[in-house]
Amino acid sequence: MTTDVDLAAVARLIAEPARAAMLDALLSGEALAAGELARAGQVRPSTASGHLAQLVAGGLVEVAHSGRHRYFRLASPDVAHALEALGAISPPRPVRSLRQSRTDEAMTLARTCYDHLAGVVAVALVDAFVARSLLTAGGDGFTLTPAGAEALADAGIDIADARASRRAFARSCLDFTERRPHLAGALGAAVCAHVLAEGWFVRRAPGHRALRITDEGRRQLAKRWDITTP
Amino acid sequence: MTTDVDLAAVARLIAEPARAAMLDALLSGEALAAGELARAGQVRPSTASGHLAQLVAGGLVEVAHSGRHRYFRLASPDVAHALEALGAISPPRPVRSLRQSRTDEAMTLARTCYDHLAGVVAVALVDAFVARSLLTAGGDGFTLTPAGAEALADAGIDIADARASRRAFARSCLDFTERRPHLAGALGAAVCAHVLAEGWFVRRAPGHRALRITDEGRRQLAKRWDITTP
DNA sequence: ACGACCTTTCGGTGCCGACCGAACTTTCCC
């Protein structure tokens, strides 16, 4: 493996405002169609098509054909991680509207970070796992204890499936609003998929990261994990 | 805090090959003068000056005046982290020369990663610390045990000073050649400063990350930590 | 005080790439 990498080549792809907006939309973890991404980037479909071709050629994004649609998603968790790290040193954009400041508030509470949960709730959940010794903190992430494996399996999360994947099992990821780690990796993705499937949260808008917690979610979090939410 | 950040603004700064080369040079952790950075970016001083002004304005780089020189360094460990994360998804540059492939080999063995150690040796050192229970792995990093504090203080590392800094004390950082975590944060910086001061390693060239291990370093690593190096 | 050195400012040139509309391909639906 070579140590001399072309930083500028990747940065150039992210540097274009339209492409950056597309990548931001893809950070929701969803696969989005070319047209939706054109809207996210506020450019015409023809322009978006060129951008997407570049992102695919650069290895940041993968594409899946489905009929007359083409669905794009981030190529790997590493890409999501790099985007998050870049976000941590990016200047905040001036708040434009009341609507945006409301979205901001919502995102602080709960959002997706690529394919796992982030925000106040995600950090609280990890804390609850650790406090109950279901998870222990480790150098490059977390370790699931036997008790943890049992508890999460009981809760309906497919641990075996998560272990089978080739991804890191239980990574930690720095929450960029809380500035504390939350659960990422295959296990983080499994937990996120489960709580969405169970209807604890719903996505506020397609292609956006913000999640709305449902009454059911509020109830379950309080009952199972003793987490109260505003 | 706002969640809507301008990814493109930071990426634009990194996207220029000359600026990327300068940032790469600064990843050595050293503060470098404008002229040295001009050479690193392979541009005229006048061009470099403009680039550096942009990097400072963008918050990626800080400047310190010293006589007729101006020394630049990365503004924060977060910047270094973002650059590393970006490096992990960047395409390798084609190997140009035998000389470069030798540098590559050297960097795989030992290098700086901003202000701490990276490479085979860094990972081996962390492993040794953990094996001796001087360090335990934690969710967002490591924890220094009482035995560890004593052992490292005995070795001549200023633990109190590292603890006093406002930085995270013992972070973990993914080594991008080894793909395993090594020690970062204030403690990582202290360890790196110590081994450089003691002459275990010397920098191969100013503004480059590669380190050469000295005979003294080889001896000490073998004696104190039972690490043998090729 | 003078020259040497490091760095920045300014004006002018040139190129890369983002953008759009129009035309074309592919797929779906009726």
Added chain:
DNA sequence: GGGAAAGTTCGGTCGGCACCGAAAGGTCGT
């Protein structure tokens, strides 16, 4: 098969910005 919808390709336009050289601003030696 016809029409609509999604996406891509192509040609032409235009703006932003990296680049350099020349000259000026500071700072250090002697």
